[in-house]
Amino acid sequence: MEFLTTLGLEVHTELSTQTKIFCSCTTEFGGDPNTHVCEVCTGMPGTLPVLNEQVVEYAIRVGLATNCEITKYNKFDRKNYFYPDLPKAYQVSQLYAPICQNGHIDIEVGGVTKSIRIKEIHMEEDAGKLIHDPWDDCTLVDYNRCGVPLLEIVSEPDFCNGEEVIAYLTKLKSILQYTDVSDCKMEQGSLRADVNLSVRPVGTDELGTRTEMKNINSFKAIARAIEGERKRQIELIGEGKRVVQETRRWDDNKGSSFAMRSKENAQDYRYFPEPDLVPIEISDEWIERVRGELPELPDTKKKRYLANYGLPEYDVDIITGSKFLVKIFEEALEACGEAKEVSNWIMGEVLRLATDTSTDIEDINFTFANLGKLILLVKNNVINRGTAKEVFEKMFKENIEPEQYIKENGLEMVNDDGAVREVVVSVLQSNPNSVAEFKEGNDKVTRFLMGQCMKQLKGKADPGTVNVVIAEELAKM
């Protein structure tokens, strides 16, 4: 029997506000346990939350960037459950009137564009961190993360496979980064995904029973979790068993998921309107101001790059997929006007050095305009490409200024024809065997001679010129 897979996603993203959603504690990642906490975020009796305006602003921004309708009249609700990661015994969230509704994100898989509908985006607070203490066999609670603002972005079940899910997450991540609302560091938990998955036999319309896998925190793990859960459900059905609706935890090391205990997981949250927070009314003026301030978004930027710069679509996808690569591209381009060259350098040396030095793209920090300068130095025959790569490595690692560095280290090309000829003649004289071989018709030796000349010229000559001079001198012999 063949099966179809249906997937939906709930993505949690921590907002990069300075302070928590309901108090003025810092949201900075890490810190010693319970050093970023106060009486509000630890849920002390008698304290009252006050909403951080920036959270609402960011939520509107994400809503508009994902084609949502913005809810004019917003409320918060309490989601009640006992678990020590929530000191109040409830999470402040939005159930009845989420701030954004009915949006969509377009993804492209295998050259086909597909629209993934966004059901809603709501504002809520993050929970604290639970650490298992193996010595005392107890749990230790750190509330530093408790109260960090989150957006939960809920998609409709519009995905058919893991590839579409990854394409959506990649697009969503770049939108969140372009709009400056989150750093989306999955390893720090600022972007996390819950995957809902069901299977049904081909030819049937009714969706199968779904399971939910929580808090998977890398794209690769998500792809593996989807494949693993799909197989598990199909096997169950094949054995004549039923899929149980439950929350499962994906263990990426074991490559399998297991059910979380149901008692702990009693999904009866008894939501009710949050009495400690007054409603939020969002005016048309507010929405239009945010809309006006939205940056150029990934889809638009991709179209513009393709239309204006004649770059390969693959390269444009990679560059526009990351706001950090976009920054490098645009600043270097402004300094030199050579789009194709800038793109080649990014796709080549920039990404290679980032990989070689294990540098995250966002942490690349040389002066990007200097890449433009370097490109012009090659274009104007001040240095050759080989030298440029060496200089770039210095730029990448130590942020040197290329012109000054080239001057100080005497890396300018030897453009003096006489000087090149002098070296060529001396190399030919000291390699009579090679010259003889050439005379016998072995063209390959010119490559060896070329290498010898470049070595003597310390790589600072235009290889084309050297080649011509070698040919000329050989002809004379």
Add this chain to the structure above:
Amino acid sequence: MKITDEMIDYIGILARLKLQDEEKETAKTEMEKIINYMDTLNTLDTTGIEAMSHAFPMNNVFREDVVKPSVDRDIITLNAPAKKDGCFKVPKTVE
């Protein structure tokens, strides 16, 4: 509305309360009274009145996104029944 034994047991689980039999009986009676009061409220004609979630005619109470010092950890954990390594210590929850 009648509050059954099963309902009281379930609410007990949700509220993490272990109730003795007589406490359950008291809770049943009291909860029934509260629920029945809702029936009284429901007899009121609220046609044309918009549902409200808050008692005050007030909205958009915001805070600026500016960091203020947090509270000293020793003070925050002062009332904790158990603590270790700067953390609140609770019974094992992690599977």
